[in-house]
Amino acid sequence: MSTVYLNGRYLPKDGATISVEDRGFLLSDGIYEVTPAYRGRLFRMEHHMRRLQHGLDTLRIEFDPAAMPEMHTRLIAENALDTEEVAIVYLQITRGVAPRTHHFPPAGTQPTVYAFAQAFHRPEMARWEQGYEAITVPDERWARVDIKSIGLLPNVLAQQAAVEAGVADALLVREDVALEGSHNNLFAVLDGVVTTHPATQRILHGIAREYVMELAGAQGLPVEERPILLEEIRGAEEIFFTGTTTEIRPTVRLDGEPVGEGKVGPVAKALYEAFKEGTRA
Numbered sequence: 001m002s003t004v005y006l007n008g009r010y011l012p013k014d015g016a017t018i019s020v021e022d023r024g025f026l027l028s029d030g031i032y033e034v035t036p037a038y039r040g041r042l043f044r045m046e047h048h049m050r051r052l053q054h055g056l057d058t059l060r061i062e063f064d065p066a067a068m069p070e071m072h073t074r075l076i077a078e079n080a081l082d083t084e085e086v087a088i089v090y091l092q093i094t095r096g097v098a099p100r101t102h103h104f105p106p107a108g109t110q111p112t113v114y115a116f117a118q119a120f121h122r123p124e125m126a127r128w129e130q131g132y133e134a135i136t137v138p139d140e141r142w143a144r145v146d147i148k149s150i151g152l153l154p155n156v157l158a159q160q161a162a163v164e165a166g167v168a169d170a171l172l173v174r175e176d177v178a179l180e181g182s183h184n185n186l187f188a189v190l191d192g193v194v195t196t197h198p199a200t201q202r203i204l205h206g207i208a209r210e211y212v213m214e215l216a217g218a219q220g221l222p223v224e225e226r227p228i229l230l231e232e233i234r235g236a237e238e239i240f241f242t243g244t245t246t247e248i249r250p251t252v253r254l255d256g257e258p259v260g261e262g263k264v265g266p267v268a269k270a271l272y273e274a275f276k277e278g279t280r281a
């Protein structure tokens, strides 16, 4: 059985329990983070910690995450994931346990801190090269999706719509702007420019997104951060999603229509190779 982390202790998953009065359970009052480890090495941990701190500060959850990187490394070791090509650590911090109120619990209420680690399996290259399909779904989320809140109901419904449509990704659209996926960021190649939505409060500031922008820049590709109209995306040369558990996933059909030539494009291919190479280094 896997070993998980709960409030300072490492214990078997079955032995980890939380109160029914946890504010994460009752109110989705918490945040989470997902960090990848490549052959046991955490990747861009400081970026993940910065985003976590942004969430803690914005939601005013009092928790010092200084011990989190070491905890991540130990959890990977405890679960014998050091030799896995890719593993992920999921971390969740809620505002703690207290009788249910909408306002904050009494000062001094300890946050609940939970984490688990597991292997992540990349798709076979032959499968990846066939490309994937996506559908557009209205973005019905709240106005601060830059915070990695555990309140993910609209994301759940969007991804369920994708599953029911038999496709890999749900592209969230608000006011005719194609923002991001239900659990990943969106890129489009438009007239040769690698384009993605700016890091505003309308998208999650993906760590993979930032990494992919850097990789594209290093390859000499023009990169632009600007809102992408739905109308533009329908005429894109290439579309792909990025994320910790997505890495780079190319979309070859959107709402049943071919993207570009209906095949995985050269930009997505080159970036995926560079992505894997960079995580090996």
Ligand SMILES: Cc1ncc(COP(=O)(O)O)c(C=O)c1O
Binding pocket: 034, 180, 181, 182, 183, 184, 185, 203, 204, 205, 206, 207, 208, 209, 242, 243, 244, 245
């Ligand atoms: C809505 C949303 N956008 C983007 C991402 C990608 O972020 P990252 O690259 O840090 O995994 C996620 C990841 O969970 C997400 O939930």
